[in-house]
Amino acid sequence: MADTSIFIGANAAGLRQQLELKRANRHGLIAGATGTGKTVTIQGIIDGFSAAGVPCFVADVKGDLSGLAMAGSPTSKMHEIFAARAKEIGYDDWSYADNPVQFWDLYGEQGHPIRTTVSEMGPLLLSRLMDLNEVQEGVLTIAFTVADKDGMLLLDLDDLQAMLVSCGERADELTTTYGNITKQSIGTIQRSLLQLRSQGGEHFFGEPALAMADFIGLDDKGRGIVNILAADKLMASPKLYSTFLLWLMSELFEHLPEVGDPDKPVLVFFFDEAHLLFDAAPKALLEKIEQVVRLIRSKGVGIYFITQNPIDIPDTVAGQLGNRVQHALHAFTPRDQQAVKSAADTFRANPGVDVATAITELKVGEALVSLLQPDGAPAPVERTLIKPPRSRVGPVTPAERKVMIDTDPIGTKYDTLIDRESAEELLAAKSQEASAAAAEAAAKTEADKAAAAQAKEDARAAKDAERQRLADQREADRQARLAAQQQAAEARAAANSPWNRAITSATRSASSAVGRQVANEVTKAVFGSSRGGGAGIVGGLVRGVLGGLFKGR
Known part of the structure; x- marks a missing residue:
């Protein structure tokens, strides 16, 4: 039996409750009020899975499940209680033993960092994480679509922020293709991103992303x-916690191959504080959760929800949980009473057990158990003492944790963040190119404007110079005319003066006398005498000409 099932506990009559490994992928529920023994039950079940060669994943909400890494001790304060219970239920081969453990932490403080990319998370889970409404989710989906179309990787929150800014700037262009994008929606998403960062969400997004094979x-x-x-x-960030675990389940579903119903699970997933997954979840998200829970079993993965109140699990999901362990519930309030009734109705009836009454009477470490039998049918509910764990009850010390982190097979694979080229860098480069082109165009425009202004100024200066030259020429011509007119006036004035007239008259008289004298001398020289007929005539002509010349002077 040890090879095909895990011992869970036994009732007072010695009836053993065995969790069939072949049916362990049909999921389960571990419920009960605080302090009723859920943690010890989880620890004992994980001890059994690990010993059977089944890897497990568990969220350690309180820190005490880290004790799975260490063997229990006979010196612990719980040893006598556990030893007595093991003897009471016939757990003869009970002994302390450790389990091989790998520690993980989204913040990288108490284990290896776990990261995924924004693209792998997808718009649906991110919308849940950021508490967006349908309109804002639609805008976020557009951003993812545009990034995919443009070949831009969305790795971290900086990439998503850059893509949202780009979509806002291209709103007019994108609206005609994908639908309305408003600045108000972009602004709301950006504020939600800021809140997510304040919760430490940026540690979750980046590379290297988690490889499922390492789990x-x-x-x-x-x-x-x-x-x-x-x-x-x-x-402290419930939505980040629940969204991360849902993403992890989705990733397992996407990456693991179909195996049907294997002889034992490929992996068992324990989801503590499961009510956080369903609180205020929109319909689309609930449908996704239901789909993952329904189909992931064919990948060989079993999911065990852990919660205080069984009615925290929606009926569509609770109906798929075949293995059930119900610890005590209190019926102090109407809601508690409803939870008791609901829990009682989900078990296969057993005439010897009044479930509704027993739920409120269970002792610490005692539970109502109904597990799937080898043929797949649920066994009748039994009141059961849960077996004691083999590993330590309580947390490991920081020194013990560090040793195990440093020596596990993961090594330093996820310790260093890788920031490769993605949407943020590509959009920044495009923005720089656009800015440079705009600056160049602006500079060219300014240069053209300056050249045009200079040409206009030069033309105006040339025109002014020509206008001045013409004005100067006109002035010079005017001055010349004035000077000429002045000289003419002065000449006329001088000619008309008494003195000038007297001189002129004297000159003329002198000229006539001189002319006659010269004429006479010429005539005598030519003709020898002034007396004779021919000579007299010619001499008269000569004297007339010369006298005219002198008279004209």
């Missing part, structure tokens, strides 16, 4: 490795 492994003894997520700090 599914065995140690050198063939034991299944137990992956423990440090969730005590993460619980």
